[in-house]
Amino acid sequence: MKAMKRERNGGIWDFELGIAPASGGEDLILGLDGGTTSTVCICMPVFPFNDGSLPPDPPPVLARAIAGCSNHNSVGETAARETLEHVMAEALSKSGSTRSSVRAVCLAVSGVNHPTDQERILNWLREIFPNDVRCFVHNDAVAAMASGTMGKLHGCVLIAGTGTITYGYTEDGREARAAGAGPVLGDWGSGYGIAAMALTSVIRAYDGRGPQTKLTSSILQELKLSSPDELIGWTYADSSWARIAALVPVVVSCAEGGDEVANGILLDAVQELAESVKAVVSRLGLCGEDGKDTCPLVMVGGVLEANRKWDIGKEVINRVSKEFPGMHPIRPKVEPAVGAALLAWNFLKEES
Amino acid sequence: MKAMKRERNGGIWDFELGIAPASGGEDLILGLDGGTTSTVCICMPVFPFNDGSLPPDPPPVLARAIAGCSNHNSVGETAARETLEHVMAEALSKSGSTRSSVRAVCLAVSGVNHPTDQERILNWLREIFPNDVRCFVHNDAVAAMASGTMGKLHGCVLIAGTGTITYGYTEDGREARAAGAGPVLGDWGSGYGIAAMALTSVIRAYDGRGPQTKLTSSILQELKLSSPDELIGWTYADSSWARIAALVPVVVSCAEGGDEVANGILLDAVQELAESVKAVVSRLGLCGEDGKDTCPLVMVGGVLEANRKWDIGKEVINRVSKEFPGMHPIRPKVEPAVGAALLAWNFLKEES
Numbered sequence: 001m002k003a004m005k006r007e008r009n010g011g012i013w014d015f016e017l018g019i020a021p022a023s024g025g026e027d028l029i030l031g032l033d034g035g036t037t038s039t040v041c042i043c044m045p046v047f048p049f050n051d052g053s054l055p056p057d058p059p060p061v062l063a064r065a066i067a068g069c070s071n072h073n074s075v076g077e078t079a080a081r082e083t084l085e086h087v088m089a090e091a092l093s094k095s096g097s098t099r100s101s102v103r104a105v106c107l108a109v110s111g112v113n114h115p116t117d118q119e120r121i122l123n124w125l126r127e128i129f130p131n132d133v134r135c136f137v138h139n140d141a142v143a144a145m146a147s148g149t150m151g152k153l154h155g156c157v158l159i160a161g162t163g164t165i166t167y168g169y170t171e172d173g174r175e176a177r178a179a180g181a182g183p184v185l186g187d188w189g190s191g192y193g194i195a196a197m198a199l200t201s202v203i204r205a206y207d208g209r210g211p212q213t214k215l216t217s218s219i220l221q222e223l224k225l226s227s228p229d230e231l232i233g234w235t236y237a238d239s240s241w242a243r244i245a246a247l248v249p250v251v252v253s254c255a256e257g258g259d260e261v262a263n264g265i266l267l268d269a270v271q272e273l274a275e276s277v278k279a280v281v282s283r284l285g286l287c288g289e290d291g292k293d294t295c296p297l298v299m300v301g302g303v304l305e306a307n308r309k310w311d312i313g314k315e316v317i318n319r320v321s322k323e324f325p326g327m328h329p330i331r332p333k334v335e336p337a338v339g340a341a342l343l344a345w346n347f348l349k350e351e352s
Numbered sequence: 353m354k355a356m357k358r359e360r361n362g363g364i365w366d367f368e369l370g371i372a373p374a375s376g377g378e379d380l381i382l383g384l385d386g387g388t389t390s391t392v393c394i395c396m397p398v399f400p401f402n403d404g405s406l407p408p409d410p411p412p413v414l415a416r417a418i419a420g421c422s423n424h425n426s427v428g429e430t431a432a433r434e435t436l437e438h439v440m441a442e443a444l445s446k447s448g449s450t451r452s453s454v455r456a457v458c459l460a461v462s463g464v465n466h467p468t469d470q471e472r473i474l475n476w477l478r479e480i481f482p483n484d485v486r487c488f489v490h491n492d493a494v495a496a497m498a499s500g501t502m503g504k505l506h507g508c509v510l511i512a513g514t515g516t517i518t519y520g521y522t523e524d525g526r527e528a529r530a531a532g533a534g535p536v537l538g539d540w541g542s543g544y545g546i547a548a549m550a551l552t553s554v555i556r557a558y559d560g561r562g563p564q565t566k567l568t569s570s571i572l573q574e575l576k577l578s579s580p581d582e583l584i585g586w587t588y589a590d591s592s593w594a595r596i597a598a599l600v601p602v603v604v605s606c607a608e609g610g611d612e613v614a615n616g617i618l619l620d621a622v623q624e625l626a627e628s629v630k631a632v633v634s635r636l637g638l639c640g641e642d643g644k645d646t647c648p649l650v651m652v653g654g655v656l657e658a659n660r661k662w663d664i665g666k667e668v669i670n671r672v673s674k675e676f677p678g679m680h681p682i683r684p685k686v687e688p689a690v691g692a693a694l695l696a697w698n699f700l701k702e703e704s
Contacts, residue, residue: 185587199538207530207628207631
């Protein structure tokens with residue numbers, strides 16, 4: 001079976017033949033973060049478990065490989081699998097090791113929403129790795145969460161990039177989510193949502209349904225268009241979410257420049273994002289009955305990056321903290337793939 | 353040239369060979385309405401022009417033919433042209449006439465937004481018809497307008513089906529539009545907009561961001577789904593606007609049943625549609641300075657049909673009338689293709 005697979009995939013694992021069987025003395029963990037635009041795999045040593053020990057900060061990364069989209073909903077199952085297998089092989093090859101050194105694999109990929117998705121991917125991982133390798137399959141929010149908590153699955157993670165989603169996890173294994181349903185179903189705090197509202201405001205100002213706004217000249221300039229009329233053709237030509245979400249910095253600049261319409265759009269987005277965190281925290285009781293129990297809030301994604309005067313992430317924290325003063329904001333220092341590997345490390349540690 | 357064209361299109365006009373040259377004594381007008389889902393062509397006699405005469409009510413229709421989409425943005429130019437030529441040939445053939453009887457053609461097709469679109473289609477019509485045939489090319493809103501005013505291009509037309517757009521025309525030939533920019537650019541009063549808001553409300557109620565609503569059980573039942581979770585897969589599977597807009601009757605039923613969330617969505621849609629009419633009326637000064645000058649407001653499309661207790665169209669009229677009491681609502685009694693033909697009749701009458 002394994003031989004057949006190796007054959008079918010054009011020698012993905014052939015590099016192992018050049019590595020002496022006993023050379024890879026070090027036990028390894030693979031951590032994968034598969035988003036809609038790219039897939040990252042990192043290779044990490046299984047550093048020792050001391051009593052109550054935390055992982056080293058920063059955690060050592062032996063090798064890193066990057067590939068394209070591995071969301072099976074976007075590219076289909078065959079392509080997704082091939083991408084994941086390739087990126088794992090590349091990371092192992094770069095670290096000079098073979099699959100026989102791997103102790104655990106933690107794969108966090110967007111598009112994994114049901115136990116059936118998990119089971120399918122687990123079965124396929126078991127075809128690739130020896131039987132004693134521990135395999136974990138989650139969606140990509142788990143990797144983002146773990147990247148902020150150094151591998152602990154407890155608290156809330158707010159992701160706001162092109163799309164937005166909030167996940168929450170309790171220490172006893174319950175979880176909840178809010179938003180993440182895509183633009184048709186109203187993810188208005190996302191980068192796409194913010195930019196679509198800005199484009200809408202330009203059209204409204206143009207045809208007399210809304211106030212004038214600096215967004216008009218700024219967006220037209222950014223897109224090299226000469227009239228708001230042309231925005232219709234621009235969106236029809238390619239309405240991919242990421243292309244539209246790329247306008248968020250223009251909206252932030254206009255708001256920083258005092259434009260009321262742009263400011264209103266960002267305030268609405270803050271409200272949306274805060275609602276989605278509060279809904280998850282309430283449902284799981286993450287901050288206890290009085291809202292004061294400490295709970296991490298991991299914040300990731302371009303919309304929440306703290307590099308602007310108008311800081312969307314900070315405003316979200318302010319709103320959430322009013323109701324849940326126990327929420328403790330974290331902007332992760334490591335990437336999600338490292339979070340995924342740390343999660344596997346914590347599992348191994350608990351088992352040992 | 354014409355012979356070549358006839359050849360290329362597989363004998364579209366061959367039926368003319370079986371009609372005696374002198375048999376078609378009656379002068380004819382062809383009126384076409386080309387939307388995104390279908391194209392209708394009607395064939396109408398050039399009834400006599402009496403001084404100040406109005407067209408007969410109802411206008412006599414000699415033949416009617418129907419075909420698929422003729423929007424060049426959707427199906428490409430070649431397919432759009434072929435559809436239009438076929439549907440005209442079929443209408444003429446059904447009326448037992450040839451192109452030599454045609455006095456005028458008025459073609460109103462969605463997707464005609466620029467003078468260049470008009471010019472391209474006009475050139476091509478001139479290849480098909482004898483030189484003395486008068487040809488008019490407009491977008492489909494013009495046909496809708498004329499269907500309410502029996503061929504006069506003056507006033508305002510609000511179209512709200514899957515999408516929404518408002519057009520206005522002054523008697524001296526100026527025009528303006530509002531909305532019609534598609535869902536990304538915020539056409540929230542459209543059928544798509546109403547249904548997307550309803551789906552969003554279901555997701556919000558489910559993940560704790562919004563109030564509970566009867567929309568949840570009604571929409572799940574309509575779509576034969578068992579959980580709001582499954583709505584995400586449902587929208588990703590096929591997010592065509594018409595498929596989503598088909599949920600409007602469910603929203604109306606819930607509002608009629610007293611559901612506050614559904615009621616709020618319809619009130620928001622009414623507000624959006626009224627704003628778009630008011631913007632056009634203001635810009636063109638259609639109701640004069642005091643808003644009391646009489647001006648037709650033609651209302652078409654599934655969202656505005658007066659067949660429910662919760663009557664969206666009536667509510668829009670109420671809002672618009674507060675500011676512009678001169679607006680005179682009209683629900684057309686003839687179809688848009690007849691409106692297009694009447695428009696051509698009015699041109700011929702003015703020329704005569």
